Amino acid sequence: MSANLNAARVTAPGSNLAVVMRRVLTDGAGVVAILYVVLFALYALWDRSALTASGVTNLSNNAAPLALAAAGESLVVISKGFDLSVSGVVSLSNVLMATYPLEGPGGALVSLMICLAVGGAIGAINGVLVAILRLQSIAATLGTMIMCQGLALVIMDAPGGTVADWVSYTLTDVIFGVIPISGLIVLAVIALWLVFRRTDTCIALFAVGADETAASLSGISVVRARVTAFVGAGLLYGLAGFMLSAQTATGNPTAGTPFLMLTFAAVALGGVSLTGGRGSLVGAVIGAATLMLLQKVLFSGGVSSFYTGIFQGAVMVLAIVFGSLILRLASTGARA
């Protein structure tokens, strides 16, 4: 979390509520969460079905793959890097799921392991290229992305295949009638993050992202931190591909291509600083959800199809401006 938080704890008088509010707002995730709430309110205003169980489930199923991909990307970005291989891993895992469907919950578990293994392996390769061989992350991951994309095309040269029924029916379903399972999976990842947040490895990640030289001088293994970030990211991309396969129920060798730009947009929208050292995985997840929600808001708002792009771009810019405005207001308040 940012340095402002510590300042707030030490200097700000006032109730616990003020401290909590300030913490929520200075964390990039808080700002994008407010944006999400505003957009959802608009969406519910214009589309009655937004508040139904099926409406919420659709939103969750739609956003889950991007949310997981953005979660993974945020790890790399926090440690000051760019990971372009997200689209390659997603395509590869989607294609594997559809070419080798394994039935039943046991089969789904094995499929999941395969996706995670593929993602983790690519992440490890990225980690070696960037942390040990000292290539620039944007270029090295571009290379691995292209290779993964090619592998996906080799496995499946045109869309087709079928994902196992258990995966595509159960994972897009709800439990207790209202809670979407895809949403639970994303929440599980967030829970893991909140636990991971307190470990030394995570602090090392932030330190390396903020200032690599200083981190290394204080004894942190930069190589280990970076490799952890890439492998963790790769695992999450594999999971994202798994969830994407559940939603589309088929394989597509270019399934991951749209993820490239969207993932970075989600990460930046979620308050993760692209220069490293600041931000939260939670923010990236909410950023992804916001981007997917924006499409539906624009639809139900009746925006003309040619000009949706203008609104999307404007919302992104306004969200960031709004966010930094709040940041400044909150930190001014902290010093009061």
Added chain:
Amino acid sequence: MTSTRPSAALQAPADTRRIGRIRSETISTAAIFVLTIILILASRFVSPALGSWDQVDTIITLASFLIVVAFGQGLVILVGGLDLSIASMITLGGVLSTTWNGSFGSEWALIPAVLVICACIGALNAVGVIWLNIPPFIMTMAMGIIVASAALGYTSGTPRGAAPDAFLALMKGSIGSLSAVLIFVLVFVLLAWTLQSATAFGRRLYAVGANREAARIAGIATWRPIMVAYALSAACAGFAGMMLVGYANGATLRMGDSYLLPSIASVVIGGSSILGGRGSFAGSVGGAILLTTLGTVIAALGMQQGWRTVIEGAIIVGALLLLREDLIVKLRSAR
């Protein structure tokens, strides 16, 4: 991207170590060109007609668009930013120059007008980055989406009109026995490299990119070089769009998309640091030509597209591994 961390002053400056009497940066740039030539010669195994002057001419023509765009992108990366709007600026330049062709009066008024419009949009990017503190990634991405959408709406999905004659002549014509594009590329590379590496303006760009705080303390109004960099990037992209329109005699609304990642790749492969402050345009040119050559050779391989793509990615990673500056230093010092 501001660097306010205390050890920012310790950030590695441009590598001016001299090995013998040649800077290692120059060696890595030369290495790119050597790699490209090796690739061209090796492609003779793929097809006997390759490895010839004809192929080189084709490659330079096809790489010309990327070279122009890589210059602009390189300037923005140099000052520590990133320009993701160039895809839409290429499209905008192409679309405006064809749609307004004929109804604008003379071509010689149309072309500068389009370039000025592109530059203004680039300046808007700079305004967002400098004063609104929006990360360049988001600012330029959002601007790109907005401009693409505006172009879509303005043309209602169907861009119409013919390319300006000047660009038709540029892309199709020849001067003597050399194609006009080749001469243009040579002149452009010379001028651009001079601007970036041999003028005071260029030095200011390097200074701002290496350490913005230090540059500010040293008296440089940091916003000026940054704004000019973004404006030039957008203008270069618009110009490349007009070149594309001259090549194909028509504009389409997604014509810039396939140049975004390659522009960044050219700059980074060419030795510039994504963090700014280092790199030269000569390297970017080498990167652009290497990527185009790679594409040409890969396309000539007679295998399934999937494997072709894997090989392309592997060669890029391989090139990156070979072109590492510390490797070159190690090799030289191990003599």
Added chain:
Amino acid sequence: MTIFRRLFTTTCVAAGALAVAFTVGAGSASADEPKKFKIFLSLSYSGNAWQSEAANIVKALAETPPYNKLVDLKEVISGTDPQAQIAAYESMIDAKADGIVSFPISSTALNRTVKRGCEKGVLFFMYDATVTEPCAYNVSYITAGFGENTAQALVNALNGNGKIFLSRGVPGNSVDKRHTDGAMHIFKKYPGIQVVAEYYSYWDDRTTQQETAKALAAHPDVDGIWAQAGEYGAIQALRDKGTRLVPMTGENSNGFRLALANPEAQKDGLKGVSSGSPPATAGYAFKLMMEILTKKRDLKPMNIQYPLPWVPADQVKLCKGDTFEDGCNTFPEGKVPSSFVTEVFNPVFLPELSLKSALDGAPTPGKTIQPLPAEVVKAPNEPGINCQKCEPPADLYKLTKVQPTVKP
């Protein structure tokens, strides 16, 4: 506590501003007139001539009487992300659409959502690209054998011998795969035919030009080119290189057809056939859907085949006016850009259209909607294209437009 008051105010103002902005930009409010059908036109790709023309003719038909009083048409562009189109379909289903006429981005990823929509009573009509979901209607020429027929025509023109280029579409796409598989089925029969270069042109003129230029650098002695959309770029690439042209087959851009009929080009060696994807399928699909909605036709979900366009060089005929009349099939140079896709008109299925409909989406003054011919042609089963668990017919690659003049 001033910060919170400031914060609260800022949030409210921002939310209010957003709401105002959206309402202003939202266009006319949907005051529900009774009995107007809610139809959505769902595009994925956009911004090339083919997509724009297809969308424009649907818009033109929706404004042609009597449909202008019956139809409330909304266009939605989702882009190349399948998830965006999934989200769009879901929003349309929730908005109680009566029918969705769409160019689907994926033949399989949208199936679940389409099925849900069908269960809610929405009619899905896909044009040109298809989905494998059985409850959707597919209206397409894909099954009509573009690949194999054009390949045979090229082989005939080359007398069974020669080096050829294959200019394909988008990698990983089922339409491209179907066309190429059909073409390769024919080419493989002739040992004298050598595919020396195979590249992906993304159905775009300029990319075709660039990729063909690269292929020419490696194989300047090419004898013929088999191309999917973007074929005019191949001609430009040949012209860039020298004056020699070669026999070519391609799709139906106006520039290609004009070149085929041009005596100078023919002298330089150009001959061939213009076939390919007709944007008219969009209009045909829309009219079929409307006839079902207005109870003039009873049709269960099925795959419908649109006839394959087929214009050899000697059958290119310039149009004098703004429509395809008297059997004309190409517009004079300068009237439309060379990338204009000519098979957007069909005097039998779509007599209500004129050039303005294709270019601007405007209805043709004085025309009213004419009924379609009663018969619809059923498309053969092609797994992965228009059906899931099905078998293709034994004569999948049969030739319908041209017979081999050369023995394999």
